[in-house]
Amino acid sequence: EIVLTQSPGTLSLSPGERATLSCRASQSVSSSYVAWYQQKPGQAPRLLIYGAISRATGIPDRISGSRSGTDFTLTISRLEPEDSAVYYCQQYGSSPPTFGGGTKVEIK
C-alpha cells in the first residue's frame, strides 16, 4: 500500500502568514488522485482539495493544492484564525486508500 508522510508535524504561524503543508508518497500516485481534508477538534473531516489541485465546493481560493512528482502540497495563502485545525492528505490512486499522519496548524 502507498504510505503518505506529512510534514511538518506542527506548524505555528500568525494570521495573514502563508502555510505550506507537505505530503510525500512512497510511490507514484496514479492520476494525481490525492485529496486534502481539514479536521477541527470535535468535528468530522471536511474535504478541501481533490485531484491534487481542485477545490471542493465552498472552499475559498486562498486554499490551493499542487503536485510535483510524488510530493503534494497544500498551501493556505493568508491564514485566518478559523484555519486552526489538523490537515490530512489521502491518496486514492490505488487500493487501499491511505491517509497521511496529519499536520497540525496552530494560529498564534
Add this chain to the structure above:
Amino acid sequence: EVQLLESGGGLVQPGGSLRLSCAASGFTFSSYAMSWVRQAPGKGLEWVSGIGGNIVRTHYADSVKGRFTISRDNPKNTLYLQMNSLRAEDTALYYCAKGYYYDTSGRMAFDYWGQGTLVTVSS
C-alpha cells in the same frame, strides 16, 4: 443537504460484536459508494471498508478483513458495518463517509462525513 448519521457504537468486551448503522439523506444513496473510516483516540484517520453503490463489490483494510462485514440497504438509505471478534485496537470513532470517487478496484475518496459513533473495546 447531505446528512450522515451514525449509530450503534458502545462499550464491548474483547471478542464481542457490534453492528454500526449510518442513515443517509440529501442525496441519491444508491448512486454512491460508501465507506467506514475510523479514528483512534488522539490518532489519525484509517480507512476500514467500502462498498459500491450497486453493492457488487466490497473492500476491506487488511486489519479488519475476515472480522468486519460492510453492507447497505439502498431502499432504506442505510449503510452498516458488522464488527465481530473485536479487539482493543479496534477502539475508535467510526465515521461513515460518502464516496465522491470510486472504482471497482477499491480506489475511493470522500466528500461528506458523519459525526461518528464511538466504539470502545475493553474488559
